[in-house]
Amino acid sequence: MIGNIELLSRLLIAALLGSVIGFERERLNWAAGLRTHMLVCVGASLMMLVSAFGFADVLGERNVVLDPSRVAAQVVSGIGFLGAGSILLRGEVVRGLTTAASLWSVAGIGLAVGGGMYTAAIGATVIILVILAGMKPLERRFISVRQQRSVQLLVERGSVSLDTLHRTLGTGSVRVKQFIVQQSEDDPDLDDVQIALSRVTAAEFSAICVRLEAMPGVRACRHDRSKGGDA
Template identity: 65%
Template sequence: MTLLSNWETLVRLLVAAVLGSLIGFERERLLWAAGIRTHMLICVGACLFMIVSAFGFADSLSAQHVVLDPSRVAAQVVSGIGFLGAGAILARGEIVRGLTTAASIWTVAAIGLAVGGGLYFAAGLSTTIILAILAGVKPLEEAYRDRSQTCRLVIKTARGALTPENLKGALKVRNVRSSDF
């Protein structure tokens, strides 16, 4: 196994930074906490882990009686990234937020691993698909919700006679979002 040249290492890390920034920018424009810098750092970090995993143990592997599986380092990125993703998920009562951000963090790590492994086409194509999902599917999702999961209910009552908690109980629903109360 040959080592990467400094030039190839630089190219891989920069490509990872660019691809991570594209997805991070999409999250940033929606004002999510995990934005450009977070996605870039995750992608570059995963890329570096893959480079180290694939090429960092070449000397050790050539020694006698040494049995190592360098791919285990890259495999641990997948587990480790789960902790960052979990940190992006917020649960407030029965409303969960941050799942898409957690998923974008996870996929950016996969892109970094692909770039670190020299799979530029797979990384670029994945970035394109992920951007299409994040930016293109959201309007469809919102249109569906507006059409099928929204209703208008006007209740007129004496001032102070109805509270949000009473409304939930009367309607027998768990998640009531009111635009005006």
């Protein structure tokens, strides 16, 4: 059985490592941010400590055999419900998969810290942070730019929705990666609509812009072929 200082140290380390990953999600304004990642990491670490050392007082009893991995195994599968809650599906737009994966990874970091595997936990934290923060600019520069094209519409208030967009473009022909509607800062009677389309060729994109401009309620249409999307 480890001492109280070591026990508290592991929980604090788990909170620290979880905060590093959570801060990256928090700065992007995701629902699962700093506090959520810290709680998941500390909770997983605590469960690992309970699994490994919580039943030490009964190990001396006759015919008592315990598996220290039993609680940890349940954490790996049980964290899925929290990850599923961070995934949003709006029509064809799926968001939150990366955050769900980071929550699952942070749970693994907590288990590693609870088990005393500090090198593995710190190394995993660095690798995950590089994947989340360091790889995104490269993805935008070399992958998303070639696969995604963006359109910004200025429309009459409430005249454009995801359903009307699908009816105009056809649900099977174009993949809408992102659809954001917000009130125009210049005119409260108008909406700014940002649309990100993926897997669209230059010729298809030109035809799409023509159809979007012809939609009822559209006042202006601006398109940008160089913007990447959010993961």
